[in-house]
Amino acid sequence: MPQFLFASALEEGKGSFLSRLHPTTMLIALGSMVVIIFSTLNFLALVGLLGLLFILVLLDGMPRQPTFAVLLVVIPLCIFITLIQALTDQKEIIARLNLFGFGIQVSLEGIFLGLSITLRVVLMALIMTVFFTVVHPVKLTRALYELGMPFKFAYTFVLALRFLPLVLDELATINNAQKSRGYDIDRVNPAVKVLKMFPLAIPLILSALKRANTIALAMDLKAFNAYPKRTFFISLQKGSADTAVRTVSVLAMAFFVIATCWGIL
Numbered sequence: 001m002p003q004f005l006f007a008s009a010l011e012e013g014k015g016s017f018l019s020r021l022h023p024t025t026m027l028i029a030l031g032s033m034v035v036i037i038f039s040t041l042n043f044l045a046l047v048g049l050l051g052l053l054f055i056l057v058l059l060d061g062m063p064r065q066p067t068f069a070v071l072l073v074v075i076p077l078c079i080f081i082t083l084i085q086a087l088t089d090q091k092e093i094i095a096r097l098n099l100f101g102f103g104i105q106v107s108l109e110g111i112f113l114g115l116s117i118t119l120r121v122v123l124m125a126l127i128m129t130v131f132f133t134v135v136h137p138v139k140l141t142r143a144l145y146e147l148g149m150p151f152k153f154a155y156t157f158v159l160a161l162r163f164l165p166l167v168l169d170e171l172a173t174i175n176n177a178q179k180s181r182g183y184d185i186d187r188v189n190p191a192v193k194v195l196k197m198f199p200l201a202i203p204l205i206l207s208a209l210k211r212a213n214t215i216a217l218a219m220d221l222k223a224f225n226a227y228p229k230r231t232f233f234i235s236l237q238k239g240s241a242d243t244a245v246r247t248v249s250v251l252a253m254a255f256f257v258i259a260t261c262w263g264i265l
Contacts, residue, residue, distance in 0.1 A: 016060045017241070018134040023143035025242040026135050032249035033127050036256045037120050042265040043112050045256075046119040053126055062133060070125045078118030085114030137162060142232050152225045159215070167208055174203050 018026070036049065057067055089110025097104040137158045144154035178184075178199055259265045 016062060016134065018060050018062075018130070020241070021245060022236055022238045022242045023135050023139045024147065025238070025245050026131055027143070028246050029249045030127060030131050032253040034124070035253045037123050039256045039260045040265040041113070041116045043116050043119070045265050046116055046123065050119060050123055053123065053130075057130065062130070067129055067133065070129045071122065074121050074125045078121055081118050081121070082111060082114030085110040085117065089113065132161065138234055139236060142234065142236055145230065146236070151230045166211065167204070170207050171200065171204050174200050174207075
């Protein structure tokens with residue numbers, strides 16, 4: 001999870017087109033993209049979607065390095081998925097290898113299937129990163145509240161998403177502290193790495209509980225949810241751009257679903 005999640009007003013991308021859209025518009029666009037991604041396994045279609053997403057990020061002026069840093073996390077998983085599919089699929093065998101007495105077959109169809117699945121993973125990671133980068137947490141909370149979600153649940157949902165990168169930052173700090181004491185789990189056998197995680201997990205859990213208790217006390221002191229009707233400092237307005245983005249998102253989703261059902265994609 002990138003550290004810039006829910007950056008204040010998208011400090012590096014302030015004034016971008018996506019950051020000015022209504023949070024509900026971004027939710028519709030996000031939902032449409034999720035449906036599109038899972039509606040097809042067509043390799044070329046997924047590559048096209050990935051290219052459009054890259055162009056959108058570059059043209060919108062979003063911070064490139066932290067946005068694309070999420071790829072470093074999912075690429076090892078993508079390689080593993082592609083390898084498994086290539087070795088287990090039995091169609092269109094392009095190579096046969098003998099490794100330590102075991103016959104291994106490499107399937108071309110399995111490679112493309114694995115690449116298609118990994119493209120889904122990459123696309124999901126990127127669109128979630130883009131969404132949480134451009135949508136301000138306060139605006140998202142108000143948008144969920146306007147959609148009918150009780151404020152305490154809307155606020156808790158956004159707070160939980162904001163809490164996750166803080167926990168990851170704390171884990172990195174604890175890991176560096178243990179390394180400075182000579183306890184480096186990065187150089188141990190993967191089989192025993194799980195057991196070596198306990199000196200990191202225990203202080204992380206204690207720190208998370210302490211942070212959660214502090215947040216709870218602060219919310220109580222500020223009389224959180226004391227009044228049934230909420231007021232907000234910011235206002236949300238929908239413009240012509242929101243209408244255009246919603247229309248394009250829904251039409252694109254409908255096109256991909258229909259094309260997949262008819263066997264075009």
